[in-house]
Amino acid sequence: MPPIETTALQPLAAPLWFIIFFRILGFVLHALLMNLWLVGIPLALLMNRSQDPNARRWSSRLLRQMPVFIAFGINFGIVPLLFIQYLYGRTFYSATILMAWHWLAIIALLLPAYYGIYHYAFALKKDPETIPGYTRAAGWIAALFFTIIGFFFVNALTLTAEPEMWKSLWLAHNSAGASLGTGSAVSNPEIWPRLGMMISLAFGTLAAWTLCDRSVSMSKEESCAESENAYRTWSARCARTLAGVGMAGFIACALAFTSLLAKGPSLDAPLSGIANIWIAGPVLTFLAVLFLAGRQGKAAAFLTLVIQIVSLSVFACVRLWIQSLQLESHLPLSQFTIKTDLGPMCLFLGTFVFGVLLLSWMLAIVVRNLRKRETA
Amino acid sequence: MDYLWWHVPILTAPMLIAFIATVHVFVSHYAVGGGLFLAAETTWAHKTENRQYLDYLKSHAKFFVLLTVVFGAITGVGIWWVIGLASPLATETLIRTFVFGWAAEWVFFVVELTAAYLFLSLWDRVTPRDHCTLGWLYAGASVGTLILITGITAFMLDAGKWPEATQAGMNGSAFWLGFFNPQFLPQCVARIGVALMMASTWVLFHASIFVKSEELKFLIVRRTARYVAAGVVLSAIGILWAGAILPEAAKLSLMRAAALNVILGAGVIAAGFLLFQLFILTARPQWLTPASGLAVLCAAMGILTSGEFIREAVRKPFILPECIYGNQVHVSKVEMLRQNGLLESGVWTKPYVTEKFPHLVDAQTGKLVLEQARPEDEKALGEIIFMHHCGGCHAQEFGYSGLGFLSTTSEKGEIAEMLPRLNSQIYSMPPWCGTAKEADLLAVYLESIAKPHPFQKSGSQKSAPQETETQKGAAHAAN
Structure with missing residues (x-):
């Protein structure tokens, strides 16, 4: 048995469904934005060098919005990480301690990556036609760092869900029984399809962003009609390609992942059914993009975004289910006792509702501002 | 003994916490004080229609967002990362006790972030009223995050009746008992004061580099002096109050540990130096140069470092009072x-x-x-x-x-x-x-x-x- 403390945990302060709901909500919001930087940055950097003005326009728009996506993406990641520690702290902490330096490196990599993207976005704003070499280098370094960060996350979450891996890793990386923090889960083949699934989903999100951004950025001026039509056609083709690549990649990775799971410690789960549910998400996104990409208007574009959110939610729910099954023999969900603590729960819910109201008010200001600009 | 230990040669894992936490507080206090400063000053500038000052505030807001939203936010996440690695049992206990406090803080972060971006990007594009409201929303949300996190950090110094009650299998809410600990109010007052002082020093530092007009410099220094004065009063009240009700063991540690005496002394000297500089600058704003701006900022950072180090050190032998020892033993x-x-x-x-x-x-x-x-x-x-x-x-x-x-x-x-x-x-x-x-x-x-x-x-x-x-x-x- 892996070394996991077995004494009774403090009771949960809220029902399990409540915690799982917010964990999934936070994860979906985080993944939506994280997808954009994971695949969006390298693609946008490539497109930025293209001779095609449509590709450059797509790239510039994405990169200029990227700092805001990163800010919110990191922020939304707090909730799932908080609740994974709340439920599975006993495996999460040991897993991250085994790879402590890599885990901590996420912070060290995130800072330059984030500032690198800011630097690129400022350069684009200043003069999109002449991006200096060092700015391009900063962009590529940021893209590389974000990919490494994704890889470390997959490592940590794989180790969290599979304590069977700990012993060999720990014995290979310790000093008198204390972890040196230099381990990783690379010996586990599951991490590659896991990373692949996340990257594939990112293509779908990028496709949805392409359509949404097009719907809000198209100029209605007649003098621009030709270039706007060209961009409309280009972006529809781009979105379809992205969604297609995402779907194909996801199918391959999901099948590889479930077959690896089937070879591992026996899970009491219908793995082929899981693969089918998973695959349904990106297929749905692909179909939505395929049929809606040619349509004008915001409704069609935002419908694809909603479908992608559903796809990410399905992915998150199934992933959570598998995680709980993998940990069932070590930390069964049934062991959690619940002693609802209404006071703090209400504090959070009250803050949440109030926060949503404030965000809606701020959004209303933005919409009002956009409309004013449109009429002007 | 419940968790795996992380061995960090030479430095020790807790010193990594100290390093990340120290650089974080330089910016996190600025995020709170700077929010109040920007909201109040933008309101004043709109009211007096001072275009020059508004332009300066816009450039400062850009600097503020770049520093707080990126560096402040990521180092904040960094603290969370490193405490889980260095003190997993204590982190688990804190999360199990205050999970909804942290969750509520996250909501404040989202509001804060949205307001910060909109405050900056909608500058001159919305009515002054809406613009000021965005500024005040940011300020309110950032004070909210400060209050929530202070409840938890103050708990780590003096948990009040929480240990006794939880050991006896309490029926009520452990959250509120822990959150409203004896150190909560004084530390809130002190931190808001420090936030105002920290913001003032960042403003002076920024202005010393980017403002060329003597007239504008004069205005900035004079306006900033109000925040310095409020900051000094609040932080002095808060620190003296918190010091007076420190747990006995913490008081004793502070008195007998030579290293802490030195750090405390350094903090007091830095505070004196800072006040002297601010007084001189208020009287002679033309002396605000990049060198004096940097000196003011460094002095403020020195005070904060010494305060945070002392706050951490006097907790020994506990990480969580009367609950978890420094060696992760309950x-x-x-x-x-x-x-x-x-x-x-x-x-x-x-x-x-x-x-x-x-x-x-x-x-x-x-x-x-x-x-x-x-x-x-x-x-x-x-x-x-x-x-x-x-x-x-x-x-x-x-x-x-x-x-x-x-x-x-x-x-x-x-x-x-x-x-x-x-x-x-x-x-x-x-x-x-x-x-x-x-x-x-x-x-x-x-x-x-x-x-x-x-x-x-x-x-x-x-x-x-x-x-x-x-x-x-x-x-x-x-x-």
């Missing part, structure tokens, strides 16, 4: 560890010793029999005990609070004799959490890394044990 488990042994009871130590020293495992009971240890095993077993009992705060031979230097001794057996009564003389140390045999094993290891006594000639056993004990006591207290 208070309730000390007796059990003394009876059954640290190596036997540790979730990770038992499998490790079983793997590396199979001959120590009793075939029938499966328990470890350390008495069967061979002489060549003793040092290695002692090192395992060191890692899990001492490694959280002490480096090995060299490094932060390295025991190679602190164990300097002349008498053989002296360390073994001292270990079981570790905390009776040096109360900032946790109690010994192992058996007598384990103390002997640890002593073998410590003697192997101990540096020779500087005043004792080789082979002589003449030095006075009393003196050595005192030296060690002073050294421990200092660290």
Whole structure:
């Protein structure tokens, strides 16, 4: 048995469904934005060098919005990480301690990556036609760092869900029984399809962003009609390609992942059914993009975004289910006792509702501002 | 003993927390104070229609967002990362107690972030009223995050009745009991004051570099002086109030630890220096140059570093008061560890010793029999005990609070004799959490890394044990 403390945990302060709901909500919001930087940055950097003005326009728009996506993406990641520690702290902490330096490196990599993207976005704003070499280098370094960060996350979450891996890793990386923090889960083949699934989903999100951004950025001026039509056609083709690549990649990775799971410690789960549910998400996104990409208007574009959110939610729910099954023999969900603590729960819910109201008010200001600009 | 230990050579894992936390607070306090500053000053500038000042505030807001949203936010996440690695048991307990406090803080972060971006990007594009409201929303949300996190950090210094109540299996909410601890209000007041001071110094630093107009410089310095004054008053009230109601053990630590005296002294000198500089600058705004701006900022950072270091240090021997010791042992488990042994009871130590020293495992009971240890095993077993009992705060031979230097001794057996009564003389140390045999094993290891006594000639056993004990006591207290 892996070394996991077995004494009774403090009771949960809220029902399990409540915690799982917010964990999934936070994860979906985080993944939506994280997808954009994971695949969006390298693609946008490539497109930025293209001779095609449509590709450059797509790239510039994405990169200029990227700092805001990163800010919110990191922020939304707090909730799932908080609740994974709340439920599975006993495996999460040991897993991250085994790879402590890599885990901590996420912070060290995130800072330059984030500032690198800011630097690129400022350069684009200043003069999109002449991006200096060092700015391009900063962009590529940021893209590389974000990919490494994704890889470390997959490592940590794989180790969290599979304590069977700990012993060999720990014995290979310790000093008198204390972890040196230099381990990783690379010996586990599951991490590659896991990373692949996340990257594939990112293509779908990028496709949805392409359509949404097009719907809000198209100029209605007649003098621009030709270039706007060209961009409309280009972006529809781009979105379809992205969604297609995402779907194909996801199918391959999901099948590889479930077959690896089937070879591992026996899970009491219908793995082929899981693969089918998973695959349904990106297929749905692909179909939505395929049929809606040619349509004008915001409704069609935002419908694809909603479908992608559903796809990410399905992915998150199934992933959570598998995680709980993998940990069932070590930390069964049934062991959690619940002693609802209404006071703090209400504090959070009250803050949440109030926060949503404030965000809606701020959004209303933005919409009002956009409309004013449109009429002007 | 519930979690795996992370061994950080030379520096020790808690010092990584200290490093990340210190750089974070420079910016996080600015995020709060700067929010109040920007909201109030933008409101004033709109009201007086001072275009020049509004332009300056816009450039400052850009600097503010770049620093707080990126560096402040990521180092904040960094603290969370590193506490989970260095103190998993304490982090688990904090999260289990305050999970919804943190969740509520996250909502404030989202509002704060949205308001910050909109405040900057909609500058001159919305009505002054909407613009000011966005600024005040940011300020309100950032004060909200400060209040929520102060409840938790103040709890770590004085948990009030929380430990007693939770140990007795309380029925009410542990959250509120812990959150509204005795240090909560004074620390909130102090932190808001420090936030205003920190923001003022960042504003002066920024203005010293980017503002060329003497007239504008004059205005900025004079306007900033109000925040300095409010900051000084609030932080002085808060710090004195918090200091007056510090737990007795913390007060004693502050008085007796030479290193803390020095740090406190440095903090007081930095505060005096800062006030002097701010006074001079207010009287002579034209003296605001990049050098004086940087000096003001560094002095403020010095005060904050000293304050945070003291706040962390006076908690010893606990990470969470009367709940978890610095060596990740729950208070309730000390007796059990003394009876059954640290190596036997540790979730990770038992499998490790079983793997590396199979001959120590009793075939029938499966328990470890350390008495069967061979002489060549003793040092290695002692090192395992060191890692899990001492490694959280002490480096090995060299490094932060390295025991190679602190164990300097002349008498053989002296360390073994001292270990079981570790905390009776040096109360900032946790109690010994192992058996007598384990103390002997640890002593073998410590003697192997101990540096020779500087005043004792080789082979002589003449030095006075009393003196050595005192030296060690002073050294421990200092660290």
